[in-house]
Amino acid sequence: MDMPTVAIVGRPNVGKSTLFNRLVGKKLALVDDRPGVTRDRREGDVAFGGLEFRVIDTAGLEEADADTLTGRMRMQTEAAILAADVVLFVIDARAGVLPADEPFAELVRRAGVPVILIANKAEGGAGMAGAYEAFRLGLGDPIPFSAEHGEGLGELHGALATALPARDPDEADEDDDAPGGRALRVAIVGRPNAGKSTLINRMLGEERLLVGPEAGITRDSISLDWEWRGRRIKLHDTAGMRRRARIDDKLEKLAVSDGLRAVRFAEVVVVLLDATIPFEKQDLTIVDLVESEGRAVVIGLNKWDLVADQPGLLKQLREDCTRLLPQVRGVAVVPLSGLAGQGVDKLMQAVTGAAEVWDRRVSTSRINDWLSEATSRNPPPAVSGRRIKIRYATQVKSRPPHFALFGNQLNALPKSYTRYLVNGLREAFDLPGTPIRLSLRTSTNPFDKG
Numbered sequence: 001m002d003m004p005t006v007a008i009v010g011r012p013n014v015g016k017s018t019l020f021n022r023l024v025g026k027k028l029a030l031v032d033d034r035p036g037v038t039r040d041r042r043e044g045d046v047a048f049g050g051l052e053f054r055v056i057d058t059a060g061l062e063e064a065d066a067d068t069l070t071g072r073m074r075m076q077t078e079a080a081i082l083a084a085d086v087v088l089f090v091i092d093a094r095a096g097v098l099p100a101d102e103p104f105a106e107l108v109r110r111a112g113v114p115v116i117l118i119a120n121k122a123e124g125g126a127g128m129a130g131a132y133e134a135f136r137l138g139l140g141d142p143i144p145f146s147a148e149h150g151e152g153l154g155e156l157h158g159a160l161a162t163a164l165p166a167r168d169p170d171e172a173d174e175d176d177d178a179p180g181g182r183a184l185r186v187a188i189v190g191r192p193n194a195g196k197s198t199l200i201n202r203m204l205g206e207e208r209l210l211v212g213p214e215a216g217i218t219r220d221s222i223s224l225d226w227e228w229r230g231r232r233i234k235l236h237d238t239a240g241m242r243r244r245a246r247i248d249d250k251l252e253k254l255a256v257s258d259g260l261r262a263v264r265f266a267e268v269v270v271v272l273l274d275a276t277i278p279f280e281k282q283d284l285t286i287v288d289l290v291e292s293e294g295r296a297v298v299i300g301l302n303k304w305d306l307v308a309d310q311p312g313l314l315k316q317l318r319e320d321c322t323r324l325l326p327q328v329r330g331v332a333v334v335p336l337s338g339l340a341g342q343g344v345d346k347l348m349q350a351v352t353g354a355a356e357v358w359d360r361r362v363s364t365s366r367i368n369d370w371l372s373e374a375t376s377r378n379p380p381p382a383v384s385g386r387r388i389k390i391r392y393a394t395q396v397k398s399r400p401p402h403f404a405l406f407g408n409q410l411n412a413l414p415k416s417y418t419r420y421l422v423n424g425l426r427e428a429f430d431l432p433g434t435p436i437r438l439s440l441r442t443s444t445n446p447f448d449k450g
Contacts, residue, residue, distance in 0.1 A: 003045070003052060003053055003054045004053045004054070004085040004086070004164050004165050005053065005054045005055075005056060005083060005084045005085050005086075006046075006053050006054070006055045006056070006084060006085065006086045006087075006088060006160070006164075007055075007056045007058060007080040007081055007083070007084035007086075007087050007088070008020055008055065008056065008057050008058060008087075008088045008090060009058050009080070009081060009087055009088070009089055009090070009104070009108065010089055010090035010091060010101075010104070011091075011098070011100045011101055011104065013092070014090045014091055014092045014120055014121075015090060015092070015120040015121060015147045015148070016057055016058065016090050017042075017057055018120075018147040018148055019088070019090060019118070019120065019145075019147035020042065020044065020055060020057035021147075022147050022150060022153075023044070023046045023048060023055050024044035024045070024046055024055065025046075042056070042057040043055070043056050043057075044057075048157060048160070049157050049265050050234075051157065051160055051161060051164060053085075053086075053160075053164060056080045056084065058080050078107065081107070081108060081111050081113060082111055082113075084113055085113070085114070085163075085164060085165055086113065086114045086115075086116060086160065086163045086164055087108055087111070087113050087114070087115045087116070088115075088116050088118055089104075089105065089108055089115050089116070089117050089118065089137075089139055090118045090120050091117070091118070091119055091120065091130070091134055091137075091142070092120060092121050092130070093119035093120060093121050093122040093128070093130040093131045093134075093142075093144065093145075094121050094122075094130055095130060096129065096130035096133045097130070097133040097134055097136065097137060101137065102137065105137040105138065105139055108139065109138065109139070114163040115139045115140065116140075116143065116156070116159045116160065116163060117134055117137065117139040117140055117141070117142040117143065118142065118143050118145045118152075118156070119131035119134050119142040119143065119144050119145060120145050120146065120147050121146060121147075121148075122144035122145055122146055122151070122152070123146035123148065123149045123151055128144060128439060129441070131144045132396065132404065132439070132441065135396075141396065141397045143155045143156055143159060153264055153265075154264040154265055154266075154293070154294075154295075155399070157265065158267075158399065161182065182232070183225065183232040183233060183234040184231065184232065184233050184234070184267060184268065184351070184352065184355055185234045185236065185265060185266045185267045185268070186233055186234065186235055186236065186266060186267070186268050186269075186270065186351055187235075187236040187262045187263055187265070187266035187268075187269045187270070187295075188200060188235065188236070188269075188270045188272055188300075189262070189263065189269060189270070189271055189272065189286055189290070190271060190272035190273065190274075190283075190286070190300075190302075191273075191274065191280070191282050191283065191286075193274055194272040194273060194274045194302055195272065195274065195302040195303055195338050195339070196272050196302075196338075198302075198338040198339050199272065199300070199302060199336070199338030199344075200224070200235060200338075201338070202338045202339075202341050202344060203226055203228075203235065203344060204224060204226060204235075224236075228348045229348070231352065233348075236262040236265060236266055260289070260293075263289065263290055263293050263295060264293055264295075266295055267295065267296060267355055267358065267399070268295065268296040268297075268298060268351050268354050268355050268358070269290045269295045269296065269297055269298070270298045270299075270300050270347065270351065271283065271286055271287050271290060271297060271298070271299055271300065272300045272302050273299060273300065273301055273302065274302060274303055275301040275302060275303045275304045275306065275307050275317075275335065276303055276306055276307055278301060278317060278320075279317075279320055279321070279324055284324055284325065287299070287325055287328065288325075288327070291327050291328055291435045292435075294399070294400045294435050294437070295358075295400075295435070296354040296355055296357065296358035296400070296433070296434050296435075297328050297331050297354065297433055297434070297435075298331065298332050298334065298347065298350045298351050298354050298433070299321060299331055299332065299333045299334065300334050300336055300343075300347055301314075301317065301333060301334065301335045301336065302336055302337065302338055303337060303338075303339070304335035304336055304337050304342065304343065305337040305339070305340045305342065308335070314333075314335055317333060318333050321333050327435070328433050328434070328435065329423065329426060329432070329433070330426065330431075330432025330433045331354075331432065331433030332350035332353065332354060332432075332433055334346050334347045334350050354433055354434065357430070357431055357432065357433065357434045358398070358399055358400055358401075358434045359398050359399055360398060360401060360429070360430075360431065361395055361398050361401075362395050362401070362429045364393075364394045364395070366429070367393045367394060367395060367403065367425075367429075368392065368393055368394075370424065370425070370428045370429075371390065371392075371393045371405075374420075374421065374424045374428075375390055378417075378420060380413060380417055381414060381417065383409055383412040386409065388407065388408065388409045388410065388412060388413055389407045389408050389409075390405050390406070390407040390410070391406055391407045391408075392405070392406040392407070393405050393406070396439070400434050400435040400436065400437060401425075401429075401431055401434060401436050401437070402436075402437035402438075402439070403425060403436070403437070403438050403439070404438075404439045404440075404441055405421070405438065405439070405440050405441065406441045407440075407441075410440035410441065411440065413440060418438055418440075421438060422436050422438055425438075
């Protein structure tokens with residue numbers, strides 16, 4: 001089977017060439033702040049977390065006469081769209097949806113090719129308003145992304161894994177239609193003395209010391225295929241975290257580590273604690289990092305056989321977890337022993353359960369019924385004599401569950417009230433342990449014209 005093709009399209013200067021370079025892993029395409037630098041279709045081969053495809057960087061889509069240079073560039077881009085298996089439609093999240101984006105969104109829709117909408121230049125949460133505006137293009141959920149900084153790669157990988165055509169039967173190990181379906185990606189992280197390698201060896205049923213993944217998610221990282229109860233699992237080693245003596249400055253220290261790359265690539269992250277000395281500062285920092293990356297979390301209390309004779313300890317540790325990690329309230333805490341082979345089955349039950357919660361979607365009608373009741377029971381406070389009003393809520397995406405609230409003066413909503421809403425969403429819609437994102441939009445949002 002020939003390698004599938006992915007075309008990157010969008011109006012000029014939205015970051016298409018930067019995205020192309022990020023996927024290919026080399027600076028093959030020229031990048032400049034001036035629009036129109038890319039004129040020809042540039043192609044490159046990509047190995048991206050087990051996915052292999054050919055990517056095409058196109059010239060910016062512009063309305064132009066067919067006889068002009070710009071017109072010929074547009075024709076090249078249209079040809080690339082028609083030949084592609086998947087289109088990455090890129091907008092500038094900071095600029096939002098411009099009039100020039102809309103006719104080309106229509107062009108992509110008419111082509112009948114699977115489309116992944118990318119709201120680029122959204123680094124550090126910037127440009128989220130522009131990302132939400134992209135909903136009106138009718139191309140599905142936008143992925144907030146930063147091609148320059150590599151943010152959003154995990155979300156893009158998941159979308160490509162769904163959209164790309166199935167691989168050849170000879171490559172069925174990566175095929176969604178293989179027995180057990182698509183493999184669930186699980187990373188196991190923890191402090192060096194938490195017993196991670198022992199647990200992985202127990203899962204695999206062999207003594208196999210693992211080395212850290214190669215740097216760069218666009219290259220084949222080291223992972224291990226495993227099967228649990230007929231469910232295909234891809235275990236990712238995070239030995240790269242071991243090479244960091246300290247993780248005090250979370251993202252700055254870990255931004256280039258292989259451990260963080262594995263966390264971003266995973267769907268569920270098992271944070272392995274040493275049950276004899278649990279919840280040390282580094283453990284809490286790692287959980288905080290995983291939550292900030294938006295991955296499903298499971299806490300594993302390893303070496304439980306050494307403390308199992310202490311009555312009430314498990315209850316106490318679960319209470320400690322609730323107190324110390326409120327951002328993943330309700331997270332599964334599983335006692336186990338990698339050395340003795342105890343608790344692995346319960347750990348995997350928690351992992352698959354966490355993946356289901358992470359991927360859950362809630363209907364807009366149910367969310368707004370809940371919102372009406374929650375705001376009636378505990379109304380938002382008043383600001384300068386004017387009460388904050390939340391008019392509407394919806395879930396804008398899953399993985400992790402991400403909700404948006406629309407109303408007036410929401411930028412003045414106290415953090416205590418947003419925590420109240422997040423906790424209410426978690427309880428009302430059975431979302432234990434998973435990160436929950438909540439975005440606040442004023443009445444200038446595209447859904448609220450009145």
